[in-house]
Each structure stands twice: as structure tokens, then as C-alpha cells.
Amino acid sequence: MKLLAALSGGVDSAVAAALAVEAGHEVTAVHLALSEAPEALRSGSRGCCSREDARDAARVADVLGIPFYVWDLAAQFREDVIDDFVAEYAAGRTPNPCLRCNEKVKFAAVLDRALALGFDAVVTGHHARLDNGVLSRSVDLQKDQSYVLAVLSPSQLAATVLPLGGITKDEVRRLARERGLGVADKADSHDICFIADGDTAGFLRTALGEQPGPVVDALSGAVVGHHDGAYGFTVGQRRGLKIDKQDGVPRYVLSIEPVSRTVTVGTQEALDVDTVRTGAPVWSSPRALPLACTVQLRAHGMVHDCTVTAMVTAGATAGATASGDGWELRLTDPARGVAPGQAAVLYDGDEVLGSATIREALLIG
Amino acid sequence: MAYLDHAASTPMLPEAIAAVADAMARAGNASSLHAAGRRARRTVEESREAVAAALGARPSEVLFTGGGTESDNLAVKGLYWARRSPSRTRVLASAVEHHAVLDAVEWLVAHEGATVTWLEVDRLGRVHPEVLEAAMGPDVALVTVMWANNEVGTVQPVVALAEVAHRHGVPFHTDAVQAVGQLPVDFAASGVDAMTITGHKFGGPLGVGALLLGREVAVTPLLHGGGQERDVRSGTFDTPALAGLAAAATLATQRQPIVATNLAALRDDLVRRVLAAVPSAVYNGDPVHRLPGNAHFSFPGCEGDSLLLLLDARGVEVSTGSACSSGVARPSHVLVAMGQDEETARSSLRFSLGHSSTPADVDALLEVLPGAVERARRVPVR
Numbered sequence: 249m250k251l252l253a254a255l256s257g258g259v260d261s262a263v264a265a266a267l268a269v270e271a272g273h274e275v276t277a278v279h280l281a282l283s284e285a286p287e288a289l290r291s292g293s294r295g296c297c298s299r300e301d302a303r304d305a306a307r308v309a310d311v312l313g314i315p316f317y318v319w320d321l322a323a324q325f326r327e328d329v330i331d332d333f334v335a336e337y338a339a340g341r342t343p344n345p346c347l348r349c350n351e352k353v354k355f356a357a358v359l360d361r362a363l364a365l366g367f368d369a370v371v372t373g374h375h376a377r378l379d380n381g382v383l384s385r386s387v388d389l390q391k392d393q394s395y396v397l398a399v400l401s402p403s404q405l406a407a408t409v410l411p412l413g414g415i416t417k418d419e420v421r422r423l424a425r426e427r428g429l430g431v432a433d434k435a436d437s438h439d440i441c442f443i444a445d446g447d448t449a450g451f452l453r454t455a456l457g458e459q460p461g462p463v464v465d466a467l468s469g470a471v472v473g474h475h476d477g478a479y480g481f482t483v484g485q486r487r488g489l490k491i492d493k494q495d496g497v498p499r500y501v502l503s504i505e506p507v508s509r510t511v512t513v514g515t516q517e518a519l520d521v522d523t524v525r526t527g528a529p530v531w532s533s534p535r536a537l538p539l540a541c542t543v544q545l546r547a548h549g550m551v552h553d554c555t556v557t558a559m560v561t562a563g564a565t566a567g568a569t570a571s572g573d574g575w576e577l578r579l580t581d582p583a584r585g586v587a588p589g590q591a592a593v594l595y596d597g598d599e600v601l602g603s604a605t606i607r608e609a610l611l612i613g
Numbered sequence: 614m615a616y617l618d619h620a621a622s623t624p625m626l627p628e629a630i631a632a633v634a635d636a637m638a639r640a641g642n643a644s645s646l647h648a649a650g651r652r653a654r655r656t657v658e659e660s661r662e663a664v665a666a667a668l669g670a671r672p673s674e675v676l677f678t679g680g681g682t683e684s685d686n687l688a689v690k691g692l693y694w695a696r697r698s699p700s701r702t703r704v705l706a707s708a709v710e711h712h713a714v715l716d717a718v719e720w721l722v723a724h725e726g727a728t729v730t731w732l733e734v735d736r737l738g739r740v741h742p743e744v745l746e747a748a749m750g751p752d753v754a755l756v757t758v759m760w761a762n763n764e765v766g767t768v769q770p771v772v773a774l775a776e777v778a779h780r781h782g783v784p785f786h787t788d789a790v791q792a793v794g795q796l797p798v799d800f801a802a803s804g805v806d807a808m809t810i811t812g813h814k815f816g817g818p819l820g821v822g823a824l825l826l827g828r829e830v831a832v833t834p835l836l837h838g839g840g841q842e843r844d845v846r847s848g849t850f851d852t853p854a855l856a857g858l859a860a861a862a863t864l865a866t867q868r869q870p871i872v873a874t875n876l877a878a879l880r881d882d883l884v885r886r887v888l889a890a891v892p893s894a895v896y897n898g899d900p901v902h903r904l905p906g907n908a909h910f911s912f913p914g915c916e917g918d919s920l921l922l923l924l925d926a927r928g929v930e931v932s933t934g935s936a937c938s939s940g941v942a943r944p945s946h947v948l949v950a951m952g953q954d955e956e957t958a959r960s961s962l963r964f965s966l967g968h969s970s971t972p973a974d975v976d977a978l979l980e981v982l983p984g985a986v987e988r989a990r991r992v993p994v995r
């Protein structure tokens with residue numbers, strides 16, 4: 249096949265490209281320039297684009313003996329990922345920018361371009377298995393990235409090659425060393441690539457300004473403190489709450505209301521939810537509803553047993569198919585700290601079934 | 614394989630390779646007083662005389678440097694520093710200069726209190742002497758306009774422009790990097806005060822060049838040290854590189870008339886065939902005042918990046934003419950200055966021929982170009 253390898257400058261995409269070359273594919277490499285000011289982004293950040301990363305990516309391509317180009321997708325990345333990230337926080341939700349980047353940039357803008365240029369598929373270094381269009385968890389559960397790939401549609405998956413799903417991160421590093429790839433021991437990335445110092449709250453404060461508001465206790469209804477911006481909080485968060493001494497029981501963020509900027513807090517038990525409602529899903533492996541399966545409600549989160557039913561969202565047009573509307577997930581046992589904006593990803597064992605954005609989470613009992 | 618990117622770097626002439634290898638086999642620092650040093654010095658000075666003779670300069674007017682970028686920086690910053698006073702801080706530069714000039718000027722503006730007037734060009738990329746005349750004034754420290762443009766190949770009326778500058782008593786620098794070997798270049802006859810050349814554009818080695826500098830022209834150094842070059846440039850002479858530079862300068866200028874005739878014929882054939890194969894293509898630049906090896910097109914509806922990738926995959930090597938260090942393509946400032954919109958500017962490709970080009974290179978291009986254009990049109994525009 250003619251494959252387009254996205255090289256981030258990290259070890260995973262380097263080994264993925266190497267394996268594709270060794271499998272006999274005709275591979276061309278691109279590095280995505282995602283920052284409008286390349287030096288501003290921290291080296292080694294996930295999928296991102298400091299000058300050092302660009303050089304590392306070019307070195308990998310040269311060692312593999314494949315063509316290498318830089319594609320400037322900075323404007324698109326800003327619009328679809330960074331601006332979306334800020335807008336979601338401003339609306340009181342907790343977005344996952346890596347997921348958004350996969351959905352809008354890597355497997356949309358890049359894939360479309362690749363197909364138009366005559367490539368058959370893109371190859372990336374994500375840790376997830378993809379066999380015959382079936383997406384499932386990596387054998388390395390610590391590194392599994394199936395959660396952030398679950399937004400891909402069957403047609404996107406059909407034009408994607410993920411060579412690393414069957415091997416562990418340690419094996420990836422060993423393969424890189426064996427092939428003389430200089431990035432073999434490059435540090436793993438963890439943070440959000442466009443927030444160079446890892447200070448998400450500071451980044452949002454710069455983007456949104458101070459937006460002070462009240463912190464309200466769910467039980468008493470009383471104002472128990474104030475905050476500088478509701479965007480500094482996520483459902484389930486305890487850190488950073490400056491509130492009056494309560495009854496000695498720790499308080500957690502239960503919900504965020506962006507218009508009145510109210511952050512509502514309560515005890516840990518009050519975080520329990522048993523019902524999750526979502527926006528329109530993307531099915532990677534379509535199933536009929538109702539459906540008993542498991543669901544993961546945040547990156548690196550636990551899985552919960554659940555039953556999925558179709559939920560006709562308010563305002564949905566008449567005649568819309570049930571699968572085009574949201575899901576209602578009934579959890580067998582309550583889950584704690586479910587944040588609107590994150591994805592609900594359905595699994596059957598290790599196999600990904602589909603993904604949808606969480607709109608609300610409640611305790612119905 | 615077809616190499617159509619001679620403007621980026623042209624293969625070394627065998628005679629230049631031999632001259633470099635010869636000099637490399639001999640030890641010696643040209644500043645040393647013993648026999649080995651004298652031998653090296655002889656090579657350096659013979660190289661200087663050869664470069665001077667090839668380009669119509671006196672030997673004392675040849676300052677060796679580490680290439681075009683250094684020569685441009687030395688000329689722009691050095692002339693500015695030497696002439697700046699509280700009432701003389703303005704730099705006049707054409708809007709289509711290479712980044713080695715452009716960024717040096719912008720650095721002077723950002724850090725050294727300079728101001729700049731960018732001299733506008735017409736749709737063909739030419740700076741008119743009247744435009745320069747209108748921009749002149751008592752506050753001008755220097756004027757810099759390139760001899761020939763590296764992207765679209767437009768040749769500037771350098772003699773007339775230098776005259777305007779001199780009428781106002783202002784020194785004139787020209788970046789002649791693309792001109793040497795393709796056009797007749799005579800430093801003295803041109804009347805310019807400072808001229809940049811670099812070896813790898815005319816069959817010499819990479820990383821070596823010269824600034825030709827009139828004897829009376831004051832320039833403040835960039836590099837301080839042993840003062841090897843008229844105290845304007847320091848650093849131990851790279852004797853082998855200079856021997857290669859001299860061999861290439863001699864041959865390239867000797868062969869220039871015949872090379873130019875052949876290149877122009879080959880280029881005209883390329884242009885005719887591209888326009889026939891892709892009727893929507895737009896031929897950019899000046900059809901008359903033009904480097905004989907340059908052909909530059911816009912392909913509306915395509916991105917130059919896509920075309921480059923598709924041609925590269927088929928063994929045809931070309932340039933979009935505007936890659937920056939990170940490899941991220943920006944719309945060319947040259948094309949924007951010539952009045953193209955950003956989208957058209959992004960749709961451009963440069964084909965540049967040189968001394969080793971053959972009709973087979975043009976055939977190879979035409980074999981793959983129509984298919985590449987058709988495919989590139991289907992790529993979503995960013």
C-alpha cells in the first residue's frame with residue numbers, strides 16, 4: 249500500500265513508520281506543524297511540534313530513507329482544537345483535546361489530504377489494535393489509546409494503519425534502538441501539547457480572563473466561597489477550592505454553571521451518578537440498541553457495566569434515526585466524578601464499539 | 614531522476630572538485646610565515662585574483678566569506694553601522710530580496726534603530742528607478758536591490774538603480790548570488806559598491822562566497838578576530854574552498870554566454886510545453902529580463918506543496934521557492950509583492966535549470982506534471 253506516516257518526532261510514530269516500511273509498504277512521512285510559534289511548544293509533547301520534534305521527525309525519515317514533508321496545520325489546529333478547548337471550558341465542560349485532534353486534524357484534515365494525494369491510508373503510532381476495521385485496546389493497557397481513537401468512523405478506520413497495537417511500549421523502545429532511531433529513549437509525553445508549562449488553569453486564565461463567581465454548597469444552598477474562574481474546575485475536583493470550613497467533610501465539585509459562574513460543591517458521595525446522557529454517537533462498530541456492554545467515561549478511567557438505550561435529544565428533528573440521537577447509559581453500579589465534555593466510549597471486552605460526548609450525568613436511583 | 618532545482622544549489626564542476634581536493638591535500642595556514650603558510654597564501658591570493666578577474670573587480674575588492682548569507686549580512690549591517698548617524702537611519706531595500714537581506718534589514722529595524730522603506734516592484738517583479746528616486750532622501754544609509762531574483766528570476770535594472778543611489782551619495786549593495794554564471798556580471802562596470810556572490814550557485818563548493826566591496830567603501834565588521842580580510846572579516850582562510858570557488862568562478866563566467874544561450878532555449882521549450890500541457894498555468898515573472906535557467910509558474914487550484922510531493926514521488930525534483938527553515942511553506946513574499954493573492958502564491962512551483970541540465974530533464978518533468986496537476990486539484994485547500 250501507499251501509506252502516509254504522521255511523524256510527531258516521538259518514538260511511537262517512528263517505530264510505526266519503520267514497521268510499515270519493513271512490511272513492504274511505500275511510505276511517505278509528514279510532520280504536522282501545529283503551532284503558530286514552533287518554539288513555544290514544549291519538546292516531546294504529545295503529537296506536537298517544537299523545532300526539536302520537527303528535527304527528530306526529519307531524522308527518523310532520513311534514517312528510514314523515506315520522503316519527508318512538513319504540513320502546516322497550525323490554523324486548523326488552533327480553530328478545531330485550541331479554540332474548542334477554551335470554548336468547552338468556558339461552557340463549564342471538560343474537553344479532551346487529543347480526541348478532538350484525532351477527530352478533526354489527524355484523521356480528518358490529514359487523512360483527506362492523504363487520500364486526495366493518492367495514498368491508501370495513514371499510519372500512526374497510536375497504541376491501539378486495528379484489525380480488519382475492528383478497533384480494540386492495545387496489549388499494553390498502560391499505554392492504550394483506544395479511548396481517544398473511538399471517535400473515528402468506520403470509513404476513517406478503513407484508511408488507517410496502527411502497527412503498534414500488538415506490542416508494548418518497552419518493545420517499541422527496543423525496536424527503535426535496534427533500528428538506530430535516535431528517538432528510542434526520548435521521554436514520553438503526558439501533557440497537553442499546546443500548554444507548554446503544563447499549567448492548564450493559567451492557560452485558561454490568559455485565554456478567558458478572570459471570571460469570579462460563587463462556590464455554592466449543594467446541601468445548604470449557601471455560598472461557601474468564591475473562585476476566579478469556573479474554568480479552573482472539573483467535576484470531581486477537590487484541589488484549588490478555597491471554601492469556608494465545613495463540617496469537616498471534604499467537598500468536591502459537583503457541577504459548573506457557566507452563565508452565573510456558579511461552582512456547586514458537595515461531599516464525595518454526591519458525585520455518584522448512575523445515568524449518563526450523551527450527544528450524537530460515532531459508531532466504530534455499529535450495534536443494535538438496547539445493548540449491554542461496558543463504558544469508559546474518561547481517559548485512563550475505569551470501565552463500568554452498563555445498558556445503552558437510545559435517547560431522543562430535545563430538539564432533534566422528526567424522523568431522525570435513533571442512532572443519530574444520543575445515548576442514555578444506565579450504569580450497573582454508580583460511577584464517581586463524570587464530567588460533561590468527556591467522551592463515553594463503549595467497549596465489548598477490548599473491542600471499541602463507539603463514542604459520544606457526555607452531556608449530563610445524574611443519579612436517578 | 615530529473616534535477617530541476619539548480620537555483621537552490623547546482624552541482625560542482627569537476628574542475629572545482631579537483632581544485633578543492635588538491636588544496637586539501639596540502640597543510641598550511643595562509644597567515645603563517647613559514648613555507649607551508651606561504652604556499653597556502655599563494656593559493657588564497659591566486660584565488661582572489663581569479664575571482665576578481667572573473668567578475669570585473671580588483672583583487673583588493675574581493676572579501677572572502679562563508680557564503681551568500683554572510684555576505685548579505687556583512688553588506689547590510691556593515692554599511693548601516695558604518696554610515697549611521699542620528700539623522701541617517703533609513704534603509705531602502707526591494708520587497709523581493711532573499712531572506713538573507715530581508716531578515717538582516719528587519720533585524721536592524723528591531724534592534725539598531727533603523728527604519729526601512731521597502732521598494733515596491735511591478736507585476737513582473739522589477740524595481741523601477743523612479744520608485745527608488747522617490748524614496749531617496751538625506752536620511753538614507755544604504756540601498757540594497759538584488760541583481761536577479763531567486764524565485765521568479767526577474768533581473769533588476771541594477772546599473773540604473775545604482776546611479777540613482779550615487780546621485781544622492783548613498784552606497785548601493787546588490788545580491789548577485791543567482792546572476793553569476795547565468796548573466797554577464799561585471800562589478801566595476803555595474804557601478805555598485807558591494808556585491809554578494811556564493812560558490813554553490815555556479816559550480817563551486819557550498820559554504821564559501823565573497824563580498825565584492827569597492828576600495829573606498831567603509832563597512833563595519835560582523836566577525837572580529839585576526840582581521841584577515843581588510844580587517845572587515847576575520848577567520849583563517851578556508852584555502853581549499855577558495856581554490857574551488859576560484860576555479861568555478863573562472864569557468865562559469867567564461868562559459869556564461871554559451872550556457873545562457875543553451876539554458877534559455879531549454880527553458881523556453883519547458884515553458885512552451887508546460888503551458889501546452891496545463892493550459893491554466895500562469896507563467897510568472899518578467900518574460901524578457903529574466904535568468905535564462907528560471908521558469909516559475911502558478912497552477913491555480915493546486916497547492917505547490919502537493920505538486921512538489923507528487924513530483925518528488927516520481928523522481929522530479931523542484932521547489933516551491935519559499936521553504937523556510939522549519940520546512941513550513943508560507944506564501945512567498947516575492948509573489949505577494951508582485952501583487953498575487955495568497956492562494957495563487959501558494960500554488961507556485963519553480964523549475965530552475967543549470968549547467969548540467971539536459972532535454973531529458975524537461976521530458977521527465979512533462980511526463981509527470983499533467984497527472985500531478987490533475988491530482989493536486991483534488992486536494993482540499995487549507
Ligand SMILES: Cc1ncc(COP(=O)(O)O)c(C=O)c1O
Nearest residue numbers: 680681682711713763788790811
Ligand atoms: C538570492 C540569494 N541570496 C542569498 C542566498 C544565500 O546564499 P548561501 O546559501 O550561500 O548562504 C541565496 C541562496 O540560498 C540566494 O538565492
